Amino acid sequence: MKKGTISTMNDMEAFTEKKRLRAIVAKRLSRMTDSTTHLVTEAETIDEFVKRKDIEVWAEAEDLDVSGGLPIRERPKIGKLLSLEFLDEWDVLIIYKLDRGFRNHLDFVTFYHEYCERYGKKIISVGEEGLDMSTPMGRMFAGILVQFAEWELQSIGERRRQGQNVLRREARYGGGRYPFGYEPYQVGAYWYLRPHPIYAREVEQMALAIVSGKSARGIALDLSERGIPTGWAAQQAQRGKSPKTYFWTGAQVIRLLRSERIRGYVMHYAPETPRTPVRVVGADGEFVRREPLIDDELWFKVQAALDASVRPKSGIRFGASLLLRVGFCGYCGGALHQAFDNRHDREYRYYRCENIRNKHNKAQRRCGKLGSVPQDVLNEAIAAKLLEVIGKYELTEKRLIEGDDHSVTLKKLGMQIADLTTQHYVNNGAPDFHKRMQELEAEHARVSALPREKPKVRKVATGKTFRQHWKDMDDEQRHAYLKSGGAHVLVVRKEDYTARKEELAVRTASEQGTQAADDLILDIPMNVVTEAGGKYVANIGLGTLREQFQHVAAA
Numbered sequence: 001m002k003k004g005t006i007s008t009m010n011d012m013e014a015f016t017e018k019k020r021l022r023a024i025v026a027k028r029l030s031r032m033t034d035s036t037t038h039l040v041t042e043a044e045t046i047d048e049f050v051k052r053k054d055i056e057v058w059a060e061a062e063d064l065d066v067s068g069g070l071p072i073r074e075r076p077k078i079g080k081l082l083s084l085e086f087l088d089e090w091d092v093l094i095i096y097k098l099d100r101g102f103r104n105h106l107d108f109v110t111f112y113h114e115y116c117e118r119y120g121k122k123i124i125s126v127g128e129e130g131l132d133m134s135t136p137m138g139r140m141f142a143g144i145l146v147q148f149a150e151w152e153l154q155s156i157g158e159r160r161r162q163g164q165n166v167l168r169r170e171a172r173y174g175g176g177r178y179p180f181g182y183e184p185y186q187v188g189a190y191w192y193l194r195p196h197p198i199y200a201r202e203v204e205q206m207a208l209a210i211v212s213g214k215s216a217r218g219i220a221l222d223l224s225e226r227g228i229p230t231g232w233a234a235q236q237a238q239r240g241k242s243p244k245t246y247f248w249t250g251a252q253v254i255r256l257l258r259s260e261r262i263r264g265y266v267m268h269y270a271p272e273t274p275r276t277p278v279r280v281v282g283a284d285g286e287f288v289r290r291e292p293l294i295d296d297e298l299w300f301k302v303q304a305a306l307d308a309s310v311r312p313k314s315g316i317r318f319g320a321s322l323l324l325r326v327g328f329c330g331y332c333g334g335a336l337h338q339a340f341d342n343r344h345d346r347e348y349r350y351y352r353c354e355n356i357r358n359k360h361n362k363a364q365r366r367c368g369k370l371g372s373v374p375q376d377v378l379n380e381a382i383a384a385k386l387l388e389v390i391g392k393y394e395l396t397e398k399r400l401i402e403g404d405d406h407s408v409t410l411k412k413l414g415m416q417i418a419d420l421t422t423q424h425y426v427n428n429g430a431p432d433f434h435k436r437m438q439e440l441e442a443e444h445a446r447v448s449a450l451p452r453e454k455p456k457v458r459k460v461a462t463g464k465t466f467r468q469h470w471k472d473m474d475d476e477q478r479h480a481y482l483k484s485g486g487a488h489v490l491v492v493r494k495e496d497y498t499a500r501k502e503e504l505a506v507r508t509a510s511e512q513g514t515q516a517a518d519d520l521i522l523d524i525p526m527n528v529v530t531e532a533g534g535k536y537v538a539n540i541g542l543g544t545l546r547e548q549f550q551h552v553a554a555a
Helices: 009-018 038-052 084-089 105-119 136-169 199-211 216-225 231-238 250-258 296-309 375-390 407-425 433-448 466-472 475-484 494-511 543-548
Strands: 022-029 056-064 092-095 122-125 182-187 190-195 327-329 336-343 346-353 394-401 456-465 488-493 527-532 536-541
Touching: 022 038, 038 056, 038 092, 056 084, 105 122, 105 136, 182 199, 199 216, 199 250, 199 296, 216 250, 250 296, 327 336, 346 375, 375 466, 375 527, 375 536, 394 466, 394 543, 407 433, 456 466, 488 494, 494 536
Parallel strands: 022 056, 022 092, 092 122, 327 488
Antiparallel strands: 182 190, 336 346, 394 456, 488 536, 527 536
């Protein structure tokens, strides 16, 4: 009998009289579900076979949720057992059927050549006992079976892709993970996604917190402390399962808020963009959308806030002090950084000039004049002065009144042209390509020729005074509010203030820009001065905060 065969039963019976074979039993399942029974069938059939043939099972490997297209030596369980380290421990590889072990013809031929022909190993397919690879005819039929299995795998993949395309174009839910904030629901025979009554509100609150200046890490900590499940945990709970305890991270919050899925867009990974999802285009040429979790205006504000948070020296970070990149040393201009000191089992926090502790600075850049300023004392003094000066005024916010510049329409048409081009030249063609492209280009030219009106910005009252707004914010949001408004605080010792009074005023004004002038209508000064703890003086430049107020309307 030749080396490297899938043996007939007569051959096996003769062989076992000479030597008891040692086997590796390999099982595989493409998709593991609670209702799966195929593994039980495999196990029963193989167990009965090895007992009947008196084969010693040296090792078993079950690869679950593993595609047959993955080469057998790259599979997590069986791949380790087939390493050269264990080559002398086994004689035969037992599989239920050839397509359980191989759905790639090249992988089968390579494995047969390297293990069967070179090392004398055997492959036993329990479900195909009549197949004898000791003959050229048997080897040919084995190859045909594997090629058929490979073709079947490719056909399944193609049908799945076509089905997924239909699901995406109709905004239907086809199973699997979905974005946090949504829940699946059924209409007739089909499933769709809609905003979850509780978690959709959480997504909106995340977005509003980011816009208000809160860090992603701070939001994640708040979600975890309140017991809000992560996306995967929420999905498991909605399926009636008991999920593990997962904690939110800042990266998860950013990834969720960066996604266009929360705007309602249906996304997918195209072959040419395997790492970045793209919007799905429907049969009508429009982007496919479901009900959004947040509106477009808020989403763009979130993107601007996230972009700002990653800029160098933005001052936006978790646990940031109130005056980070807002407060500066009045002697050298260095930023005030917070420092900690633990004494007598108590933590003390201070502001110190950044140049006081940098040993690598040149001598003229070293600054030790300000010393350590108690953080609570300075924070409370700054807050009290702001509330005294501007606390009574009503806050306003800028609202963009969209002009008719057609930019949104042009952008949409441009993306439709790009998507149609990709579909035609990359994804095996598009029906009526030239006609649809001509129509899109003509519409783009028509819209481009229309007159454009610039957008306008208006101030709109919020119905809330600065005092109320300050009270509603936490320290992280207060810091972001001062930073975004261009507030600038210079701090010196009280005994040095008189001599440096004019210099501080000039420096504070210069930091606020050339357009900073006293507001005669509201009588809000450009900068104010306050003492802190009787030892320090802070010159507070209000920056553009002064532009955000108006008198409270009479009741």
